Amino acid sequence: MNLKAGLWQQQTLKLTMTQELSQAIALLQYSAQELTAFLEDKALENPLMQIETGHVKPMNPLMDRKPKRHQKAEKDWIEQIADKPFSLEDHLLSQINSSNLSAEQVKIIRHLIQNIDENGYFTGDVSDIAHKLKAEEEVVEDCLAVIQTLEPAGIGARDLQECLLMQVYYENPNNELAQRILTDYFVPFADKKWKQIAKELKVTLKDIQDIFDQIQLLNPKPGALLGKETTSYIIPDAIVEQSAAGLTVRMSDDTLPRIGFNEKYYKKFKDQNQQVSRFLEDKVQDYQWILKSIEQRKETLTRVVSKIVEKQLAFFQKGTTYLVPMTMKEVAAELNIHESTVSRAVREKYVQTPIGTFALKTFFTSTIQTVAAEENTSSTQVKNKISKLIEQENKEKPLSDQEIVEQLKEREGIVVSRRTIAKYRDQMGIQSSSKRKRFN
Secondary structure, rough: OOOOOOOOOOOOOOOOOOOHHHHHHHHOOOOOHHHHHHHHHHHOOOEEEEEEOOOOOOHHHHHHOOOOOOOOHHHOOOOOOOOOOOOOHHHHHHOOOHOOOOHHHHHHHHHOOEEEEEEEEEOOOOOHHHHHHHHOHHHHHHHHHHOOOOOOOOEEEHHHHHHHHHHHHHHHHOOOOHHHHHHHHHHHHOOOHHHHHHHHOOOHHHHHHHHHHHHOOOOOOOOHHHHOOOOOOOOOOOEEEEEEEEEEEEEEEEOOEEEEEHHHHHHHHHHHHHHHHHHHHHHHHHHHHHHHHHHHHHHHHHHHHHHHHHHHHHHHHHHHOOOEEEEEHHHEEEEOOOEEEEEEEEOOEEEEOOOOOEEEEOOOEEEEOOOOOOOOHHHHHHHHHHHHHHHHHOOOOOOOHHHHHHHHHHHHOOOOOHHHHHHHHOOOOOOHHHHHHOOO
16 A cells, blocks of 8 residues: 555546536526515615616606596595504503502503413413512413403413303303313323213213313314414416417516616716626626526426426316326436426425416426336325215215225225325314214
8 A cells, every 4th residue: 555645636527516407406496486585685785787677667756746636546545544553562452441440450460461372371470470560460360361361262262171161151151061071081182082081971962062062163273263464466477378279388477577788877987997897798698597597497497387288187187186206306307407396396385277377386296006017196185085075975984094095995995004194184174083082
């Protein structure tokens, strides 16, 4: 073994992650909103790059300062009023009659309301609040009881058990059986261990089933009724349309800002000095790279969506239940690109179709084996069949996971394991057979 130091030459091939390549990869995985934000930020950095938005018009301060009386905008003035969110605290305080309460009680109630979370549960500690406000614990407890009488029913509860109990009492104060079950048998009742409860309370399983059906209609998150979520809008990146020639794919570029080159600025400063010229050349190159990256993003996305339409033709023509197995690896192999490129291309992107708007990731499902060697089915189709079997089952004797396995094999020729059935059932939010059982 030669351990002497020396100099040697060696040729190797190595992929260098340049800034431009990194930028192209980032642009590919950007959604329409993210791409718009990226271009706006770039326009602030690059003086040679201009953002052109066709749907935004500049205001003329001489003509547009005051609308004319005959304009429709003045008639619809009420629609222009900003929507002021109504908070949970405002809703509860509006129900309290301060004239019947002392100043101390009002102060404590306001403090207690601030300890109610967005779901309507009281998350504070009565002892700590009493110590902080220098009040008696009994007074604080009484103030919390006042809050618990407000609407929506169940507000101010400390846990789910108390929340449901408050709602049951609000709807029917005479339903002693439901109150007794929630108070003394909450956990076994939730676990559907009803035989023991029926024996101890000397009632039938049908009585407990009726109580269960009533409680199913209650709201476990009463505060969420007053929550005001901001509406989020989906902007499709691609549009699939039905034409005489068949299905066609086009990119939805109308919502994206167009970028232009500031020729006047470039001509004005390009001959200033060497440092300014070098700066402008860098910005020109950056502008050209962005144009190239956007075009490459559009081309890759078009190819991927077109391939999805080609392989999922039955889905677009017949409906969502006809989704066939398809993986990103298969699409990547047919397009002669890397699987990670497909993954980036479909990330947080949506396609508008004649039957609705879907996330591109919806079309990629795992393959499930069938009895027929030449045919396979998708996990989505299997989930639909499981859901249908459970809908049609005898509720007094619901199907076990193993029975579902056997029926899928006999009726549909689908081969799946019991563990797979349990996993799909959990993903669809369907309970086990023991918890689906009904007593009629």
